[in-house]
Amino acid sequence: QNARIKIDVDRTVGNVHEHLYGNFVEHLGRCVYGGIYDPGNPLSDENGFRTDVMEAVVDLNPTIVRYPGGNFVSNYHWKDGVGPVDDRPDRMELAWNRLESNHFGTNEFMDYVKEIGTEPYFSVNMGTGTIEEAQQWVEYTNVKEGPYYAELRKQHGYPEPHNIKYWSLGNEMDGFWQMGHLNAEDYAKKAREAAKLMQLTDPSIKLIAAGASNFRPDANPMEWNRVVLEELKDVVDYLALHMYVGNPNDNYYNFMATPLVLEQRTHLVKGLIDEMMSRADRGERDPIYIAWDEYNIWYRWRSEETMTGTRALEEKYNLEDALVISGFLNALVRNADVVKMANMAQLVNVIAPIFAEEDGIFRQTIYYPLQLFAQNMHGGESLDVYVDSDTYDTERFFLGLGESQAQLQDVPYLDVSAMYKENGEVYIAVVNRHLEDALATDLICQTGNFTGEFEVYEVNGPDIKAGNDFSGEQVRTVKKENLAVGDGERVTYSFPAHSFTLLKG
Numbered sequence: 001q002n003a004r005i006k007i008d009v010d011r012t013v014g015n016v017h018e019h020l021y022g023n024f025v026e027h028l029g030r031c032v033y034g035g036i037y038d039p040g041n042p043l044s045d046e047n048g049f050r051t052d053v054m055e056a057v058v059d060l061n062p063t064i065v066r067y068p069g070g071n072f073v074s075n076y077h078w079k080d081g082v083g084p085v086d087d088r089p090d091r092m093e094l095a096w097n098r099l100e101s102n103h104f105g106t107n108e109f110m111d112y113v114k115e116i117g118t119e120p121y122f123s124v125n126m127g128t129g130t131i132e133e134a135q136q137w138v139e140y141t142n143v144k145e146g147p148y149y150a151e152l153r154k155q156h157g158y159p160e161p162h163n164i165k166y167w168s169l170g171n172e173m174d175g176f177w178q179m180g181h182l183n184a185e186d187y188a189k190k191a192r193e194a195a196k197l198m199q200l201t202d203p204s205i206k207l208i209a210a211g212a213s214n215f216r217p218d219a220n221p222m223e224w225n226r227v228v229l230e231e232l233k234d235v236v237d238y239l240a241l242h243m244y245v246g247n248p249n250d251n252y253y254n255f256m257a258t259p260l261v262l263e264q265r266t267h268l269v270k271g272l273i274d275e276m277m278s279r280a281d282r283g284e285r286d287p288i289y290i291a292w293d294e295y296n297i298w299y300r301w302r303s304e305e306t307m308t309g310t311r312a313l314e315e316k317y318n319l320e321d322a323l324v325i326s327g328f329l330n331a332l333v334r335n336a337d338v339v340k341m342a343n344m345a346q347l348v349n350v351i352a353p354i355f356a357e358e359d360g361i362f363r364q365t366i367y368y369p370l371q372l373f374a375q376n377m378h379g380g381e382s383l384d385v386y387v388d389s390d391t392y393d394t395e396r397f398f399l400g401l402g403e404s405q406a407q408l409q410d411v412p413y414l415d416v417s418a419m420y421k422e423n424g425e426v427y428i429a430v431v432n433r434h435l436e437d438a439l440a441t442d443l444i445c446q447t448g449n450f451t452g453e454f455e456v457y458e459v460n461g462p463d464i465k466a467g468n469d470f471s472g473e474q475v476r477t478v479k480k481e482n483l484a485v486g487d488g489e490r491v492t493y494s495f496p497a498h499s500f501t502l503l504k505g
Ligand code: AHR
Pocket: 026, 069, 070, 071, 072, 171, 172, 294, 345, 346
């Protein structure tokens, strides 16, 4: 019997925000220096931006880019990175053990986001930084003229404010590894006061609180989220969550199920937010949303040596990783009512979809599903899709290094999200997790008929371990023959083994 996917355009979940397809640029390894920024390289432009990297970034269509960290930000003092480059101090970078030249800072990043046409999202230092420093950063970037830091920006050659709208109140402050780590109560109080000063400086900004990132067995992530939300429920706009997964024991089916854990965590936090919103005093503001502002696969470059220095976290990806990313993206779309932002960590070289050496780049496997989603899957209503396919149970397994364990039952081989646009277009994104079998599937339209044809885009490769490198790309998007549906309520399509497919029509 065929698998079934039922599409009912009346059963909507929420609007799919374009910010689900963001990325992240941290001063870590070769993400900034030797990644997006490489002055003196023949491939760089007059600003020092690598043009080949930039072309791949623009094609990826990152809709919002977070900066400058990550763990880096918790000992970053933004004033080090503005003004004449020769006057900027070299600093010990303690999170990832590098020398930070500060040649790239606020204004260089803003030049970059303007070139690539994306939304900037800044993170302030809630570790070793002060609430005053956070306020002054907003003044420097967002106040047109008058006060000292606004005038300083003008002196630095930027007469107009940058108007940075999205600001997070620190990074992973629940993590014992974070510089200046605080307990939940202390973090929440500091973040509330920072929020107050930042909002007084520019009332139009949106604030993101640092939710739980520590899911180690001995941590209590939901308690952290509860305390932070309780204290900040009236003032912040998002709660940030982070998740990295891996396949350290080389178990394909366990690994394929990891996006469902992101979904479980989303549901848990959504419940908490709902409860908080019932008691919040937010005036006209939207409810608090979830920002999964770091997610990815990261387990290979995770030893002491591979996590430090100039070549840190240079994970190379394969097809199974691309399928897990597709699963993450499906989970984000399925929860589009509450998830309004997500950022793949990171953008270039460091656990990233784009990999650069001095003389060229290649696109990693995970680039392709993200690109398909970023180019297509937003601006419509996420649909509550009915999926009927065979299922499997996982073993009990570690989600990734340093992560908690999971065990999941009834994991469907087909993982699906769908979106409907007002112009009548339907988008159906399908991961076939089955390792060997193509799955013949009836796509059933429950409200009216499908008409015309679906464009079909597929990400696949010769086998699940196939990857990309400078010699070529074994895993990428291939446009297949269109799927004609005529004018009917049902069409059958066979999703190939270990594949991701986007149907658009
Ligand atoms: O993205 C790499 C690191 O992962 C970030 O700096 C940190 O926030 C997380 O632990």
